[in-house]
Amino acid sequence: MLEFKQLTYFKEVAKHKSVTKAAEEIHISQPALSKSIKSLEEELGTPLIIRSNKTTDLTDAGKTVLEYTREITNLVDEMKLTVSDLTNLSVGQLNIGLPPFIGSLFFPEVMKKFHHNYPNIKLDITEYGGARVVKSVEEGEFELGVAVLPLDERVFNVYPIVKEKMKLVVHKNHPLVSQNEVHVKDLRDEEFIFYHEDFALNQIIRNHFFHVAGFEPKILFKSMQWDLMSELVAANLGVTILPESICNRLFTKDIKIIDLEPTIMWKLAVITKKGKYISNAGRKFIDFILTDSL
Structure with a gap:
């Protein structure tokens, strides 16, 4: 029977293009990860990755499975956020994508003030270049990001903060x-x-x-x-x-x-993907940064 854990493991292998690096990232042994991927391939009846000494690429079937895996994991994350918001409004975790240029300029003081006001909300910040932040918000890796405008406002909700x-x-x-x-x-x-x-x-x-x-x-x-x-x-x-x-x-x-x-x-803005659920922690952060002077 196909398990959600298999899909999350497969997503990590696809992300790192390496079973070894993925195993290190998710803290399991390489043989255990390889066995999980092999089991997933047997369940679906087709190879998902092309194995070589240097890198791990996806087959056409693997690319299709990766797209579905992203959708499934995004839905599960959204479910967890929704349930968390309903049961406990005072805690939460927020995944933010932040370009290094922007982070070093404006955000140390913002993060300090936000943490002071909401000490039980954990901020998980990843530094990517701006273009990658936008892509990662669209794909659901980050709940929100900070990006340079202009952007396609048919895809993103845009909250301007700096000009x-x-x-x-x-x-x-x-x-x-x-x-x-x-x-x-x-x-x-x-x-x-x-x-x-x-x-x-x-x-x-x-x-x-x-x-x-x-x-x-x-x-x-x-x-x-x-x-x-x-x-x-x-x-x-x-x-x-x-x-x-x-x-x-x-x-x-x-x-x-x-x-x-x-x-x-x-021009900088906080962005979220249109149509995606925004957690209570995310809404608090957006409200905070729009009212706080950068």
């Missing part, structure tokens, strides 16, 4: 340093310290700034850390574009911060 300008950051000896404002067309020949593809800002700035001006930026380095990006600029290795609140934290004398034309806005 600020993006700024150009250059070395103090850069030819543009004397200007108070720089137009995008003047950046055509610059070498950029840019965002990793996991960050929503990678595509947002490309599509709504560079491509509109008719060119593809020359990217020298990509990073997931704003402090490294600014340090590379300070070392005169290129220019970058950062949110104003991050620029306000840059204390090196080797850089200059300049306004951009046209203006690029950095």
Whole structure:
């Protein structure tokens, strides 16, 4: 008989693309996990994974089972949340996806205040790049996430929390340093310290700034850390574009911060998937962050 535990184990193997890594993550032995997956395959009458020495890929049947498994586990999680809310409104657990840029800027103080107000609600925070946060909220891995707008509001409920300008950051000896404002067309020949593809800002700035001006930026380095990006600029290795609140934290004398034309806005929002049940803990967090000043 097919068991729910088998599906959750299979989901972990698919996530990590490795029986060994999945076994370590869920704290069971590799032989026990392999036996569970084999039993599931026998129950369904078809192989679900392609086994090799380096990685574990899914068969076509495995990909179909994974989609159903996600739906089933999401429904079970939703059931648990609903029952928990009905029986005990003072406790709960909230899974949040948070991009590293955003987390380091705004959320330590927010989390501190929220925990003070709701000490029995556990916050389980995972740091992903913005694009992955959005995907994970859509797939049900996180109940809510923090993401960069714009997003498809047919898929997500969007609760805006931050809106600020993006700024150009250059070395103090850069030819543009004397200007108070720089137009995008003047950046055509610059070498950029840019965002990793996991960050929503990678595509947002490309599509709504560079491509509109008719060119593809020359990217020298990509990073997931704003402090490294600014340090590379300070070392005169290129220019970058950062949110104003991050620029306000840059204390090196080797850089200059300049306004951009046209203006690029950095807009952040808490997001949840439309049609998905939001727990009492989730609703409390959304209400709290919308009323608390970031």
